[in-house]
Amino acid sequence: MFQSFETTSDPSKGPERLASLRAYLGKGNTKGMLVPRADAHQGEYVAACDDRLAWLTGFTGSAGFCAVLPGIAGVFVDGRYREQVRAQVDLDHFTPVNWPEIKLADWLREHLPEGGEIAIDPWFHTIKEIEDLRRALEGSGITLGSYEDPVGRIWSDQPAPPVGPVSVYPSELAGEDHASKRRRLAAELREAGHSAAVLTLPDSIAWLLNIRGSDISRNPVPHAFALLYDSGLVSLFIDDRKLDDAVRRHLGPEVTIKPVDQFEAQILKSNGTLRLDKTSAPEWIRELAAVNKVRIAFGKDPCALPKARKSHAEIAATTEAHLRDGAAMCNFLSWYDDTATTGITEIDLVTRLEHCRRDSNALLDISFDTIAGTGPHGAIMHYRVTHETNRPLAPGDLVVLDSGGQYQDGTTDITRTLPVGDVGAEEKAAFTRVLKGMIAIHELRWPKGLAGQHIEAVGRLPLWQAGQDFDHGLGHGVGVYLCVHEGPQRLSRLSDVPLEPGMILSNEPGYYRPGAFGIRIENLIAVEEAPALPGGDEHRQMLHFRNLTWCPIDRRLIDLDLLSPQEIDWINSYHATCRQLLSPRLAKTVQIWLDRATAPL
Structure with a gap:
């Protein structure tokens, strides 16, 4: 069976984990933290190692986030999950919040009237998300501070990242080989004056390169990052244990395979203008570019519409x-x-x-x-x-x-x-x-x-x-x-x-x-x-x-x-x-x- 029937949510562990996170945050100057259901790739579904929201709260829905403050922890969910969230979290410690009817900024203003810093991990929030939240909090005295994975630091038995094998997707089913796709999208980058586009969505990378992956159950995509250059070349940042010889031959010499830990260095080497999609790229990349004066331009993921x-x-x-x-x-x-x-x-x-x-x-x-x-x-x-x-x-x-x-x-x-x-x-x-x-x-x-x-x-x-x-x-x-x-x-x-x-x-x-x-x-x-x-x-x-x-x-x-x-x-x-x-x-x-x-x- 692909589907199991085990209970993956345990509300009883939520209070202890919430207390641990508050204790960790209390060592600094933060008033709280946002814990989204997201990974660095901003896909809808996340691997076990990235399911921080479920680990903290017990809520396993595919959308939502938790705002942890000293006196309250709000679990924000939309109309699809309002029955489910009440069955999966400890209601004595977590408070369901009807979102988006109740806006996060309004809720933070109500519960932090004196202001203060809220911790975020910039890998797990999009540029647009943070930009919109900062704008909504103007004048409140509430600020956002970037921190490196506070939840991961207290998650003692966090699973390892997945290393699922990548496979070739046949060109006859795709209708176009990946060289043609790369050339077509590169022409659009040149026309816009962008030297490269940063790709963070796994399905965009899978579609562009005619590959499929197995890092996330139900979704045949690989965890990876990529840079598509205006020349049509691609740098693919991926754990090479996922790639066999057939996939390497399929990708060919115009797709350079690099370790994931070289993604940051490659961004810093950029000589031209990098395109970032505010709706999918993590805030971390914007912060990295700003500190190091890398030229960026905001635009749509070039794969999004062609893939659709x-x-x-x-x-x-x-x-x-x-x-x-x-x-x-x-x-x-x-x-x-x-x-x-x-x-x-x-x-x-x-x-x-x-x-x-x-x-x-x-x-x-x-x-x-x-x-x-x-x-x-x-x-x-x-x-x-x-x-x-x-x-x-x-x-x-x-x-x-x-x-x-x-x-x-x-x-x-x-x-x-x-x-x-x-x-x-x-x-x-x-x-x-x-x-x-x-x-x-x-x-x-x-x-x-x-x-x-x-x-x-x-x-x-x-x-x-x-x-x-x-x-x-x-x-x-x-x-x-x-x-x-x-x-x-x-x-x-x-x-x-x-x-x-x-x-x-x-x-x-x-x-x-x-x-x-x-x-x-x-x-x-x-x-x-x-x-x-x-x-x-x-x-x-x-x-x-x-x-x-x-x-x-x-x-x-x-x-x-x-x-x-x-x-x-x-x-x-x-x-x-x-x-x-x-x-x-x-x-x-x-x-x-x-x-x-x-x-x-």
């Missing part, structure tokens, strides 16, 4: 991966319908689904720990089942099943909400509103140039009209055998990145009633140019989404009275395509199940 705009080869590859994954889902759902009311548990769901994906002989990992929450657990948006929390499915429950696979040709992410026997009318109505929002996004056409913030409300409207909403984004970017959460594109009110052809996103509206049930339906979609329509503006380029995920949506949860004729037609058409594409990949018994599951409404 998938090549035709990448779209073709991930299309196949999604069909393979859809067949695995059908095998699972057929089994589920036979066993849902027999006393099976959440762990049984996770285990069976992983086996169905493994049966393809193509699964390399799961793309995240499967979320299988039944009944009240479904309202915990990023619930992870453990042996201690494992809950049997009970009649009347809804099950939120959010999962995905990592295949060499693609990364999948799909959510289906399933009934356990008959469920109530209220649950069906909420499910149907969520479905209406998902359909609205699938059917949307919009003028080129709009960003996620301009269109995400379309997927929320049916819920809003009923006085309901959900506290996560409508959709995130997705890579191709890379990270399941990939920027910079998102379907979010916070995203100002215009959507462009080739971008892959999730479409996942939901609804959650704490202590009762949860609902989420998710497909992955790719941005494409939309065909012209009669009477449309000839000069106006329109975009639309092409569906990538094919798997039945549970008809038993649909309230037909809430659907328009056009929405019913969409569901019937979607299910007809599921039958057409997936039936040839299924055994006869599962084909029969699929025919029933996709029968016209």
Whole structure:
């Protein structure tokens, strides 16, 4: 099994560790410290050696931070984790804070009215994060002071950094060899007058060099830093134990491999202007450059948009991966319908689904720990089942099943909400509103140039009209055998990145009633140019989404009275395509199940 069910959070250790950190900080002049869930590479997921937030507090969510002060330790989490954080931290010592509604600067001003210094480790905060915080604290008397890893200094059994092997990613799947990518991006650096760009995001480096790694479970990326020069050459700073001869040959003479501890020296040798992305580069690099008078310019990671705009080869590859994954889902759902009311548990769901994906002989990992929450657990948006929390499915429950696979040709992410026997009318109505929002996004056409913030409300409207909403984004970017959460594109009110052809996103509206049930339906979609329509503006380029995920949506949860004729037609058409594409990949018994599951409404 890729997924384990051990409890990785222990609230009982938090108070002692918090006291140790306060004692360590008390030796200096600091009033407190910020402990983020981040590493030097600013990826969403961190290796065990970098999971300082979980070690200190017990909270294991993928986003958040702790602000430790003498009299209070606030754990800042967004709407996805407000149920989870209360179950994972010692509430007598850690105080959950609703973020971003409550701003860190406002909270610090309230709890440090006399001012003082707050410690940060500049490796673990981005330039923009620290810049914004300093601006928000102006006039408060609160300052930020850089310190070298205070948490690491008291973490006596901190794991060693990972040394996962790197592999070559085939050019035929990428659609372009890494020499071509390097030349293409180098031309952009020359045009901007930048001698080199600093790359710190592991997925940017993996994409640029057509390599994949294994330093972080679920995300096939290597921990490394790189400098991309305006000549197209690259300096790659990586533990060379990760590289075999095949990878070295693939990288070739234009990619110089250097130890990670030479990264600082190479920055100091810079003769021109270095580009730094404020949103991903650590504050440490800015401080190093400022002290040593290295010329820097702020600009976007040059890999970010090219990586997001998938090549035709990448779209073709991930299309196949999604069909393979859809067949695995059908095998699972057929089994589920036979066993849902027999006393099976959440762990049984996770285990069976992983086996169905493994049966393809193509699964390399799961793309995240499967979320299988039944009944009240479904309202915990990023619930992870453990042996201690494992809950049997009970009649009347809804099950939120959010999962995905990592295949060499693609990364999948799909959510289906399933009934356990008959469920109530209220649950069906909420499910149907969520479905209406998902359909609205699938059917949307919009003028080129709009960003996620301009269109995400379309997927929320049916819920809003009923006085309901959900506290996560409508959709995130997705890579191709890379990270399941990939920027910079998102379907979010916070995203100002215009959507462009080739971008892959999730479409996942939901609804959650704490202590009762949860609902989420998710497909992955790719941005494409939309065909012209009669009477449309000839000069106006329109975009639309092409569906990538094919798997039945549970008809038993649909309230037909809430659907328009056009929405019913969409569901019937979607299910007809599921039958057409997936039936040839299924055994006869599962084909029969699929025919029933996709029968016209």
